[in-house]
Amino acid sequence: MTKTRTMLAAFAVGLLTSTAALAGDVRIMWYSDGVEGEVLKDLVDRFMKDNPDIKVTIDNVSYSVVREQLPVQLEAGDGPDIARVTNLKALSKHWLDLRPLVADAAYWDKNFGDQADWMRPDGTDQISGFMTQITLTGGFANKTLFDQAGVALPGKDATWDDWAKAAKQAAESQQVPFPMALDRSGHRLTAPDIAFGANYIGADGKPAPIDDGSKAFISKFIGWIEDGTMSKDVWVSAAGSTYRAGADDFINGQVAFYYSGSWQVPNFSTKIGSNFDWVATGSPCGPANCTGMPGGAGLVAIKYTKNPKDVAKVMDYLASEPVVKEFSERTLFLPAHKGVIDKGLDFKTDDAQAKAALGIFVTASTGLSDLARKLPGWAWSDTIYGALVTRVSQAAAGEMTLDEAYNRIDADIAAKVKDSAL
Amino acid sequence: MADVSRQTSQRQSGQSLSDIAMMPVRLAMGVIDAPLRWVQKTFGLGGMAAFFLLPNMLIFGIFVLLPFFINFAYSMTGGTALFLSDRTFVGADQYTRLFDCSNYLNPNTCAEDTFWTAVSNTGWFVILQVTLMIGASLVTALILNRDLRARSFWRAVFFFPVLLSPVVVGLIWKWILQRQGLLNFGLYGFGFEPHVWLNDRNWAFAATIGVSIWAHMGFYTLIILAGLQAIPKDLYEAAEMDGTRAMRVFTRITLPLLMPNLLVVIVLVLIRAVQIFDEVYVLTGGGPGTSTLFVTQYIYETGFAAQLRNPGLAAAASILMGLVLVVLTLMQLGLSRSSEKKGARK
Numbered sequence: 001m002t003k004t005r006t007m008l009a010a011f012a013v014g015l016l017t018s019t020a021a022l023a024g025d026v027r028i029m030w031y032s033d034g035v036e037g038e039v040l041k042d043l044v045d046r047f048m049k050d051n052p053d054i055k056v057t058i059d060n061v062s063y064s065v066v067r068e069q070l071p072v073q074l075e076a077g078d079g080p081d082i083a084r085v086t087n088l089k090a091l092s093k094h095w096l097d098l099r100p101l102v103a104d105a106a107y108w109d110k111n112f113g114d115q116a117d118w119m120r121p122d123g124t125d126q127i128s129g130f131m132t133q134i135t136l137t138g139g140f141a142n143k144t145l146f147d148q149a150g151v152a153l154p155g156k157d158a159t160w161d162d163w164a165k166a167a168k169q170a171a172e173s174q175q176v177p178f179p180m181a182l183d184r185s186g187h188r189l190t191a192p193d194i195a196f197g198a199n200y201i202g203a204d205g206k207p208a209p210i211d212d213g214s215k216a217f218i219s220k221f222i223g224w225i226e227d228g229t230m231s232k233d234v235w236v237s238a239a240g241s242t243y244r245a246g247a248d249d250f251i252n253g254q255v256a257f258y259y260s261g262s263w264q265v266p267n268f269s270t271k272i273g274s275n276f277d278w279v280a281t282g283s284p285c286g287p288a289n290c291t292g293m294p295g296g297a298g299l300v301a302i303k304y305t306k307n308p309k310d311v312a313k314v315m316d317y318l319a320s321e322p323v324v325k326e327f328s329e330r331t332l333f334l335p336a337h338k339g340v341i342d343k344g345l346d347f348k349t350d351d352a353q354a355k356a357a358l359g360i361f362v363t364a365s366t367g368l369s370d371l372a373r374k375l376p377g378w379a380w381s382d383t384i385y386g387a388l389v390t391r392v393s394q395a396a397a398g399e400m401t402l403d404e405a406y407n408r409i410d411a412d413i414a415a416k417v418k419d420s421a422l
Numbered sequence: 423m424a425d426v427s428r429q430t431s432q433r434q435s436g437q438s439l440s441d442i443a444m445m446p447v448r449l450a451m452g453v454i455d456a457p458l459r460w461v462q463k464t465f466g467l468g469g470m471a472a473f474f475l476l477p478n479m480l481i482f483g484i485f486v487l488l489p490f491f492i493n494f495a496y497s498m499t500g501g502t503a504l505f506l507s508d509r510t511f512v513g514a515d516q517y518t519r520l521f522d523c524s525n526y527l528n529p530n531t532c533a534e535d536t537f538w539t540a541v542s543n544t545g546w547f548v549i550l551q552v553t554l555m556i557g558a559s560l561v562t563a564l565i566l567n568r569d570l571r572a573r574s575f576w577r578a579v580f581f582f583p584v585l586l587s588p589v590v591v592g593l594i595w596k597w598i599l600q601r602q603g604l605l606n607f608g609l610y611g612f613g614f615e616p617h618v619w620l621n622d623r624n625w626a627f628a629a630t631i632g633v634s635i636w637a638h639m640g641f642y643t644l645i646i647l648a649g650l651q652a653i654p655k656d657l658y659e660a661a662e663m664d665g666t667r668a669m670r671v672f673t674r675i676t677l678p679l680l681m682p683n684l685l686v687v688i689v690l691v692l693i694r695a696v697q698i699f700d701e702v703y704v705l706t707g708g709g710p711g712t713s714t715l716f717v718t719q720y721i722y723e724t725g726f727a728a729q730l731r732n733p734g735l736a737a738a739a740s741i742l743m744g745l746v747l748v749v750l751t752l753m754q755l756g757l758s759r760s761s762e763k764k765g766a767r768k
Contacts, residue, residue: 068727075504239708239715240723386729397711416730
């Protein structure tokens with residue numbers, strides 16, 4: 001009888017371990033733009049040494065997995081225990097409220113409070129996680145190319161037109177295929193849209209119809225694609241809202257001016273090395289302002305975790321001041337942690353170009369427009385970004401006129417608003 | 423006499439050994455027999471057939487019929503939630519949305535313009551790819567059926583791309599066709615002006631057809647080749663003795679006798695062409711614009727990759743695509759039955 005019981009118990013344990021996460025198991029879904037995956041592994045190994053009862057597993061995945069597969073897993077009530085994501089607000093209903101679980105909620109509010117709203121459901125005081133890095137969109141110029149062409153780099157308050165003109169001169173002189181490139185992303189397109197006076201948010205808090213500000217920049221943008229000033233390759237290389245970066249073209253010296261963001265700094269530092277000189281330029285100005293778009297990736301706890309206490313322990317560790325400081329200094333990411341920012345950082349790089357670029361982005365972060373600050377925490381941002389990318393790329397490919405594209409953008413957004421209300 | 427008795431005892435001991443070895447088998451057969459006897463007694467011989475079909479039907483039901491009905495249920499709901507229980511019943515709204523069009527030949531007049539663009543692209547792709555694929559496979563099979571030097575090598579060469587994963591196929595051709603790809607490198611080397619093939623709507627579309635033919639032709643060639651080798655040689659010998667022209671031999675002997683194989687190939691190519699997705703997704707991503715966006719990618723984008731997913735609309739589109747595939751399969755059944763009847767009459 002005892003033997004039978006023992007066997008049954010063993011069978012039950014076996015079944016449990018095969019179907020459920022073990023107590024102490026924490027899985028992190030992580031994507032990397034540069035070396036941050038390796039840095040995280042280092043930090044997590046140290047954590048596990050001090051906390052042998054918690055086993056942290058890092059699942060390194062591509063960014064598209066986080067964007068396309070994680071939301072489906074979350075909708076099914078599944079997924080990792082912690083994830084690094086960028087569409088923080090749209091998925092906020094899936095995040096775990098860490099407030100009752102973390103060691104010191106006041107520490108989190110004080111140091112990460114400015115971005116807490118970006119990742120929590122509207123109207124709550126939830127602590128969902130923290131930003132692993134703050135990013136800011138901005139331009140990069142291939143300085144060597146400009147120098148060789150004898151074209152002066154446009155100055156601090158240069159406009160988009162100034163950059164287009166200078167980049168075209170430099171590219172033509174040096175026989176480079178693309179004077180300018182801008183990532184195939186609605187987020188990237190939004191910075192110049194706002195600089196040209198766009199407003200996305202309607203009086204009712206829902207998306208407003210596409211306005212003259214957006215139209216002004218988009219029509220300019222399509223004109224640049226048509227006359228070869230802007231890289232067509234990046235924008236027509238996919239259908240739908242698929243993300244495509246122009247970073248590889250810039251790294252290969254094929255682009256004179258590239259509009260992307262601060263997260264590219266470590267990437268460029270590693271991959272460009274001493275091949276050519278490059279500089280960060282901040283965001284070019286439009287008639288309304290010279291804003292960039294803030295954003296970034298956040299590390300959030302998932303509410304479907306079986307081990308919330310262990311998850312909170314891991315999050316407390318990763319959000320602690322020394323860990324954030326080390327992570328930022330080694331990855332060359334701008335931190336979100338107030339204490340770390342106040343005390344200053346010593347970025348671990350010998351690359352003077354990277355250090356200077358980070359300085360430019362830190363300075364640019366003080367000149368953001370109100371709308372740019374608001375959009376990362378607005379529930380409809382991703383919807384607008386998706387519609388913009390889909391339709392602007394169709395206009396870029398010559399499939400529809402600009403007016404048709406504007407009408408379609410409005411119709412797409414209206415359909416999404418209607419769908420989400422069902 | 424002693425020899426005979428030794429042999430008999432050896433045979434007996436051998437028999438008893440095999441009896442012992444067979445005992446577990448007999449036991450197992452007895453255990454299996456009992457319920458089968460009961461089934462046959464209770465349900466008759468027809469019931470026995472159903473009993474043996476049951477496992478297959480169960481698998482078919484769980485993995486084919488059930489998902490179909492779940493998909494249909496999704497197509498009658500709206501919203502962005504994933505679970506059916508969280509979704510709102512909207513009746514035929516998703517279908518109405520898909521069919522809301524003033525002119526089906528002009529996608530820009532449709533509410534879901536990308537769906538109709540994808541339908542139109544898929545239609546053209548099917549027409550062109552199926553025709554060219556059948557033609558290329560037939561010609562290749564005819565050539566490979568001849569007494570070539572290193573025939574096995576050439577057969578392997580044509581079959582090799584079939585072994586590649588569609589993602590690998592897409593990547594290989596992307597590296598060849600992109601702006602700084604191998605093709606432009608070669609063209610530049612020979613003094614020609616390079617061209618950005620994948621940025622050009624027509625060339626990108628042509629590339630999707632060419633690449634899919636390259637990747638799958640080997641498989642269909644093999645089926646046709648098997649058909650060619652099954653044609654009796656004496657028919658050709660008789661035709662040769664009669665001095666029949668090669669073209670007449672082809673149209674009067676080869677083609678009619680190859681028809682059953684060709685029918686299978688046509689239907690397989692058709693179905694695969696309607697479902698085209700993977701290698702094109704890697705090669706062009708559906709671009710430039712939406713010029714290589716096909717129905718399967720539309721379903722994927724709408725249901726899974728869009729910023730705000732619409733599983734209901736994706737499900738409705740996939741039901742429509744499923745209907746097209748059912749029609750194609752019925753066509754295949756009808757054609758193969760009529761060709762069987764013709765064969766039997768002859």
